[in-house]
Amino acid sequence: MAKVDSASNRPVRNYGDLNPRYFRTGMWSFVLHRISGIAISVFLLLHIWEITSVVRGGAEGFTSQMASMAAKLWVVGEWLLFLALTFHGINGIRLILLDLGWGVHEHKRGFWTVFVISAIIIAVGSYFFVMRFLAYPWAR
Amino acid sequence: MKGSLWAWIFHRITAILLVVLVAIHFGIMHFVDPTAVITFADSQVRLQSALYMLVDVGLLVLGLYHGLNGIRNVVLDYWPRAGKAVGWILTLVGIVAVGYGSLALKAFLTQ
Numbered sequence: 001m002a003k004v005d006s007a008s009n010r011p012v013r014n015y016g017d018l019n020p021r022y023f024r025t026g027m028w029s030f031v032l033h034r035i036s037g038i039a040i041s042v043f044l045l046l047h048i049w050e051i052t053s054v055v056r057g058g059a060e061g062f063t064s065q066m067a068s069m070a071a072k073l074w075v076v077g078e079w080l081l082f083l084a085l086t087f088h089g090i091n092g093i094r095l096i097l098l099d100l101g102w103g104v105h106e107h108k109r110g111f112w113t114v115f116v117i118s119a120i121i122i123a124v125g126s127y128f129f130v131m132r133f134l135a136y137p138w139a140r
Numbered sequence: 141m142k143g144s145l146w147a148w149i150f151h152r153i154t155a156i157l158l159v160v161l162v163a164i165h166f167g168i169m170h171f172v173d174p175t176a177v178i179t180f181a182d183s184q185v186r187l188q189s190a191l192y193m194l195v196d197v198g199l200l201v202l203g204l205y206h207g208l209n210g211i212r213n214v215v216l217d218y219w220p221r222a223g224k225a226v227g228w229i230l231t232l233v234g235i236v237a238v239g240y241g242s243l244a245l246k247a248f249l250t251q
Contacts (some may be wrong), residue, residue, distance in 0.1 A: 043208035048237050049202070052244040059180040059251055066178040078170065085166065096152055103142065117198045128174040135175035 006051035033091050041049035043081055072138050079129040086125070087118045147209055155238075161198050187248040200241045203233045204206040 004010070023031065050069070054062035091114045097103060103110045149177075168186075169174040174184075186192050216223045 037210045038208070038214065041211055044203050044207050045237065046240045048244075052240055053238070054180065054247045054251070055243045058247075059184075062180045062183070063178075066180075067243075069178040082166070082170070085162060089162065091157065092155050096155060099152065125171070128171045132170070132174045 002046075025115075026110060029091055029094075029111050029114065032087055036088040039084050040081070040088060043084075070140055071137050071140050072136050073132055075133045075136055077128060078132075079126065080130065083122055083123055086121050090114050090118045092123070114137075147212075151206060151209050154202040155232075157198065157202055158206055161202065164195055165199055172178075172180055174223075184248050184251075187245065193245065193249075196245055200245070201238055204237050208234045232236075 022030075050065060051062075053065040057065070094103075094110050094114050098110070142236065210229050212223070212230055215226045219226075
């Protein structure tokens with residue numbers, strides 16, 4: 001602490017930008033994009049492992065693998081994946097538009113547009129996950 | 141153009157394609173019949189369609205490229221010196237994953 005910015009005469013927070021308390025819309029977009037991206041990448045590798053059960057166990061191996069994952073806990077995981085994919089995709093479109101020069105003077109509006117569109121898609125899509133959650137047993 | 145510039149361009153091209161492919165994939169698997177339990181027989185019927193197979197192959201290849209290149213970008217942000225080595229490791233992971241994943245897609249057509 002104790003460092004002082006000479007122009008504004010306010011104390012400078014070391015690593016203050018790493019505390020979520022001080023995040024603003026842009027930092028939230030960056031952090032959420034990064035966390036969701038890493039999570040989806042890890043999921044993708046696990047997903048390939050789960051689907052390739054057909055290589056290791058044939059048709060029966062695949063069907064029993066899928067049946068074992070038709071349980072409530074996995075639905076929660078799929079829903080979290082849905083949140084990550086939705087935000088990452090919508091925010092990614094914003095990043096590409098920025099690269100093309102769209103909205104570079106209206107960052108704030110871009111952040112909020114992404115949050116609102118993501119929230120709408122998540123709200124509508126979550127209905128299907130609730131139906132799946134209710135239909136599946138806790139464990140198989 | 142340097143390699144990293146191509147990586148940057150491909151990251152964006154794959155991003156646009158993945159938005160479409162993931163929406164199709166996720167919509168079919170989760171929203172068409174939300175309470176269905178996946179079986180080999182159903183998946184096999186779906187994968188008989190060339191379009192469906194194209195979507196799955198696209199997801200496998202483009203998704204792995206986009207995801208692993210994204211991991212590489214994160215590594216470059218925090219540990220730039222390891223960028224090259226990590227890049228090669230991730231390339232290897234990608235090649236193995238595409239190869240092994242292709243075996244699964246092939247199994248649905250041959251079994």
